Amino acid sequence: MLETLLGGLLGGAFRLAPEALKWLDRKGERSHELAMQDKALEFEKLRGASKMDEIGASGDAAWNSGALEALQTAIRAQAEKSGVPWADALSSSVRPIITYSFMLLYAAVKIAIIALALQAGSDWPAAVKLAWNDNDMALFGGIINFFFLNRIFDKALR
Incomplete structure (x- = not known):
């Protein structure tokens, strides 16, 4: 079973x-x-x-x-050109005026730094070294390269 x-x-x-x-x-x-x-x-x-x-x-x-x-x-x-002599002259003068104004302002600041350093009793080499540093040299080099390389490229592209 x-x-x-x-x-x-x-x-x-x-x-x-x-x-x-x-x-x-x-x-x-x-x-x-x-x-x-x-x-x-x-x-x-x-x-x-x-x-x-x-x-x-x-x-x-x-x-x-x-x-x-x-x-x-x-x-x-x-x-x-627009054909309006005074408007064309004004338009073409904007960039140079801004550039020269900036350069004059920059020079005025650097002269003021040197003058203040001389008033504080610093000698000329130290005052110039205080006013002209590596950043100024880089800015100056960039501006010179821009203007001179721009002329080279303009001549090459003509």
Whole structure:
């Protein structure tokens, strides 16, 4: 009798085993399918973000191109004469007047520094060294390079 009962239980277990394995397999398939859908969704999000970046970059490029064209047009328009002599003279004198004014102001400040140092009892070499430092030398070198290299480039481009 024990064998009959044991045989019936084992037979039922062996009959249920494939169904249990099928159920576990379907559960694995569903979780795998869900994971694949999550990956596909993540990929679509990345693709959308990449497309938005691409659209933004092309928009920036178009805007920069338009800005450069506007700048070129403005520079060309500034170089054109208006036909009114006093307005043309005033327009062409703005940059030199600003440059000379700055240079006069800069020289006045340096002279004042030297004068104050001499009044305080300093000797000439120390006063000049106080007024003329590495920053002044760098500024002076930049200005000289700008003016002389500008002439070289103007001649080369003609």
